[in-house]
Amino acid sequence: MKQNNNPVGNRQDDKQKNLLINKSDGTNKALTTNQGIKINDDNNSLKAAERGPSLLEDFILREKITHFDHERIPERIVHARGSGAHGYFEVTNPIPQFTKAGFLQEAGQKTPVFARFSTVAGSRGSTDLARDVRGFSVKFYTQEGIYDFVGNNIPVFFIQDATKFPDLVHAVKPEPHNEIPQAASAHDTFWDFISLMPESTHMIMWLMSDRSLPRSYRMMEGFGVHTFRFINEQNESHFVKIHWKPKLGTHAVVWDEAQKISGKDPDFHRRDLWEAIEMGNFPEWELGVQIIPEADEHKYEFDLLDPTKIVPEELVPVTIIGKMVLNRNPDNFFAETEQVAFHPGHVVPGIDFTNDPLLQGRLFSYTDTQLSRLGSPNFHEIPINRSVSPVHNNQRDGHMRQEINVGRVSYSPNSLGGGCPYQAKIAEGGFASFNERVEAHKVRGRSESFSDHFGQAQLFYNSQTETEKGHIIKALRFELGKVETTAIRVRMLGILSQVDKDLATKVAAGLRLTVPAVPEQPMNHGVSPENLGGDQEPKTVPSSVEVSQALSMINNPTVKPTIESRKVAIVCADGVDEQAVLDIKETLIKQGAKGCVVAPYNGVVKGDAGGELAVDFTFLTTSSVVFDSMYIPGGLDINELSEDNDVIDFLNDAYRHCKIIGAQAGGIDLLSSTGFASKINNEDEGIIIDRDGDNSTFAANFITAMANHRFWAREATI
Ligand code: HDE
Numbered sequence: 001m002k003q004n005n006n007p008v009g010n011r012q013d014d015k016q017k018n019l020l021i022n023k024s025d026g027t028n029k030a031l032t033t034n035q036g037i038k039i040n041d042d043n044n045s046l047k048a049a050e051r052g053p054s055l056l057e058d059f060i061l062r063e064k065i066t067h068f069d070h071e072r073i074p075e076r077i078v079h080a081r082g083s084g085a086h087g088y089f090e091v092t093n094p095i096p097q098f099t100k101a102g103f104l105q106e107a108g109q110k111t112p113v114f115a116r117f118s119t120v121a122g123s124r125g126s127t128d129l130a131r132d133v134r135g136f137s138v139k140f141y142t143q144e145g146i147y148d149f150v151g152n153n154i155p156v157f158f159i160q161d162a163t164k165f166p167d168l169v170h171a172v173k174p175e176p177h178n179e180i181p182q183a184a185s186a187h188d189t190f191w192d193f194i195s196l197m198p199e200s201t202h203m204i205m206w207l208m209s210d211r212s213l214p215r216s217y218r219m220m221e222g223f224g225v226h227t228f229r230f231i232n233e234q235n236e237s238h239f240v241k242i243h244w245k246p247k248l249g250t251h252a253v254v255w256d257e258a259q260k261i262s263g264k265d266p267d268f269h270r271r272d273l274w275e276a277i278e279m280g281n282f283p284e285w286e287l288g289v290q291i292i293p294e295a296d297e298h299k300y301e302f303d304l305l306d307p308t309k310i311v312p313e314e315l316v317p318v319t320i321i322g323k324m325v326l327n328r329n330p331d332n333f334f335a336e337t338e339q340v341a342f343h344p345g346h347v348v349p350g351i352d353f354t355n356d357p358l359l360q361g362r363l364f365s366y367t368d369t370q371l372s373r374l375g376s377p378n379f380h381e382i383p384i385n386r387s388v389s390p391v392h393n394n395q396r397d398g399h400m401r402q403e404i405n406v407g408r409v410s411y412s413p414n415s416l417g418g419g420c421p422y423q424a425k426i427a428e429g430g431f432a433s434f435n436e437r438v439e440a441h442k443v444r445g446r447s448e449s450f451s452d453h454f455g456q457a458q459l460f461y462n463s464q465t466e467t468e469k470g471h472i473i474k475a476l477r478f479e480l481g482k483v484e485t486t487a488i489r490v491r492m493l494g495i496l497s498q499v500d501k502d503l504a505t506k507v508a509a510g511l512r513l514t515v516p517a518v519p520e521q522p523m524n525h526g527v528s529p530e531n532l533g534g535d536q537e538p539k540t541v542p543s544s545v546e547v548s549q550a551l552s553m554i555n556n557p558t559v560k561p562t563i564e565s566r567k568v569a570i571v572c573a574d575g576v577d578e579q580a581v582l583d584i585k586e587t588l589i590k591q592g593a594k595g596c597v598v599a600p601y602n603g604v605v606k607g608d609a610g611g612e613l614a615v616d617f618t619f620l621t622t623s624s625v626v627f628d629s630m631y632i633p634g635g636l637d638i639n640e641l642s643e644d645n646d647v648i649d650f651l652n653d654a655y656r657h658c659k660i661i662g663a664q665a666g667g668i669d670l671l672s673s674t675g676f677a678s679k680i681n682n683e684d685e686g687i688i689i690d691r692d693g694d695n696s697t698f699a700a701n702f703i704t705a706m707a708n709h710r711f712w713a714r715e716a717t718i
Pocket of ligand 1: 082117135161165226340341342359361369
């Protein structure tokens with residue numbers, strides 16, 4: 001029996017304790033130089049006379065400016081823009097039969113984590129709302145060392161082999177001659193590459209869906225993408241696909257909204273994560289696994305090693321084994337979120353790799369990239385990266401080494417150090433790679449079982465609701481509409497026609513092009529026939545599952561009807577029915593949501609009963625795109641509001657983005673100045689009208705409608 005390296009109990013504070021020694025707080029302390037010398041004047045440099053030249057001797061000035069000159073480090077080559085938070089992972093359903101990983105052994109066990117969410121293509125300062133994949137990384141500080149989950153919010157990837165990653169990233173990044181466009185895939189080089197890489201088709205379906213426009217980091221799923229292995233105490237291996245399921249359901253904004261948010265609040269996701277944690281609405285995800293016995297490796301119509309494929313939940317259900325709660329914002333963005341270094345190769349005993357060729361390449365890349373980003377092989381000593389379990393080895397020195405290794409021995413074997421640090425036995429937690437049998441010829445090639453590029457793209461498209469299909473079509477019209485080279489557009493239509501003829505035709509209509517009768521057959525994998533026999537042409541292997549509900553966000557069976565943490569704009573002006581505002585605010589708070597007073601001016605609005613309501617935002621300082629729903633109470637001075645373009649745009653946008661709009665009594669009159677005035681008499685179920693001012697019935701109807709996220713049926717009528 002293996003010794004328990006991860007005793008049950010609440011270990012969630014381990015990492016915070018571990019970070020404490022590095023924290024510094026200047027409150028009530030004197031200003032000093034980095035050498036600890038107290039500074040008497042930080043406002044003036046040392047000069048030869050007040051109007052004379054500065055003196056080289058001024059060590060205070062030199063130190064301050066030199067440090068400043070070197071404050072920036074290279075941003076991540078991908079996933080540069082991100083936000084992180086601390087929290088814990090708790091086991092709810094242990095699975096020792098599948099994995100011996102110490103942190104997954106007993107119910108109630110808690111492990112500290114640091115999670116980071118990111119966009120991929122944009123720079124550090126780019127918008128959160130780019131149409132893009134989102135990174136989803138979690139560092140587990142386990143008692144057996146660091147385990148990093150480094151996944152995405154989309155379960156498949158563009159390419160099958162790591163060698164194509166630099167090409168993919170070069171294609172999607174801003175074009176090299178003019179560095180345009182920032183954080184966007186809608187340009188020629190990206191679609192040129194994609195149109196020549198049919199293996200990316202499944203991923204493109206996800207990317208063009210609203211999955212790439214999350215409403216919040218808290219409302220997106222996370223996926224490990226690759227198949228990994230779980231290894232149990234008996235050294236048996238099971239394949240595993242890892243999922244994170246958000247407690248608040250998976251929700252998105254629409255593209256027009258995303259573009260407007262990018263202007264109004266490019267920090268929308270960062271702010272949302274930060275504020276939710278500050279308010280105590282701790283983001284939460286369940287961790288689920290799909291377990292596949294080794295014996296079933298070749299049972300499916302797709303290859304488990306192919307990262308462009310999912311394992312449909314209809315074939316292998318997801319078993320929930322724990323949950324992650326993020327409950328603490330970082331103290332310092334740079335020290336924690338920027339310097340955190342994830343690596344899919346950071347695994348603990350009980351978790352191992354498969355031969356997925358994309359994963360295999362990643363195992364090299366992540367340490368390598370930290371060397372240029374963080375500048376030293378000692379990046380594991382940076383506090384946020386430091387393991388809570390002890391680190392002992394014979395690695396020494398290097399830039400910025402913090403550890404003071406004692407003794408004269410830094411080699412193994414040794415007798416002078418008593419043979420220490422010694423090699424751990426497997427029974428005491430020593431890592432041993434799964435002894436997979438490999439008998440093969442060296443080839444530079446790819447398995448024929450990776451040749452199906454369209455089967456699961458079809459499954460994804462067929463699993464979407466009509467609303468979601470419409471969004472995919474519009475997204476493709478937008479993206480290809482921005483492409484300037486007609487041949488690329490046509491090549492893409494050929495690819496799309498292999499997913500769905502109707503999809504291709506509708507996209508083509510927007511581009512005023514015709515879908516080619518015979519799609520230009522783009523490159524196969526570039527596999528040289530000399531190296532591999534067999535048919536390497538892209539092909540379609542129809543999925544054995546026709547429709548998978550889990551792939552749709554609207555039909556997703558795990559989405560719960562909740563308005564928790566949603567934001568409602570309460571449109572206000574002097575004379576407002578203050579009781580109605582107070583009532584709705586209280587009801588929203590009880591449901592975990594928040595109402596914000598938005599008025600034409602800052603300060604307060606005067607209520608109808610002589611009271612005052614504090615204004616949270618004005619129509620200038622905010623925009624309806626950052627709210628989930630709108631509410632217009634009675635009593636307002638309608639004349640003032642209806643003549644204000646900002647107010648009318650506010651409501652028109654909310655309508656266009658299918659948001660729930662509630663209005664009571666005199667507030668309903670404001671809607672007659674909007675572009676949707678004709679829809680307010682029960683023609684649109686997303687507009688909740690209450691002429692009698694019955695606050696409780698109104699609130700119940702409003703909340704029920706809001707819990708559906710959006711009233712999508714409206715789109716067909718706009
Ligand atoms: Fe990454 N990826 N990646 N990636 N990746 C990086 O590592 C790379 C891939 C992912 O919040 C880099 O520290 C290669 C798939 C996330 O800090 C770099 C390949 C998935 C993050 C790198 C892939 C990811 C990264 C850049 C193809 C989903 C952000 C900075 C072989 C499963 C982690 C860094 C964070 C970051 C390389 C493909 C997820 C360069 C070579 C597939 C979430 O090492």
